[in-house]
Amino acid sequence: MQELERELKQLLIEVLNLEDLSVDQIDSEAPLFGDGLGLDSIDALELGVAIRKKYDVRMDADSETTREHFASIANLARFITSSHGHG
Numbered sequence: 001m002q003e004l005e006r007e008l009k010q011l012l013i014e015v016l017n018l019e020d021l022s023v024d025q026i027d028s029e030a031p032l033f034g035d036g037l038g039l040d041s042i043d044a045l046e047l048g049v050a051i052r053k054k055y056d057v058r059m060d061a062d063s064e065t066t067r068e069h070f071a072s073i074a075n076l077a078r079f080i081t082s083s084h085g086h087g
Contacts, residue, residue: 030073
């Protein structure tokens with residue numbers, strides 16, 4: 001799962017043009033929104049599209065569980081892993 005978290009952090013940096021951040025600076029458990037990385041709903045949409053393309057997982061933008069998946073990198077990694085039937 002650690003490798004998947006690193007991939008997700010790299011994807012986050014690339015998709016959202018966060019050149020001033022490195023993978024090692026992003027805490028897997030830190031909130032992606034609000035006081036964490038400070039992402040907004042547009043960022044979430046862009047990240048969601050990139051995740052769907054790269055990992056072939058579907059997410060409902062209006063679902064409460066999707067909001068939970070996007071709470072942190074660690075949550076996203078768990079969601080992707082469970083969606084693929086691993087773990």
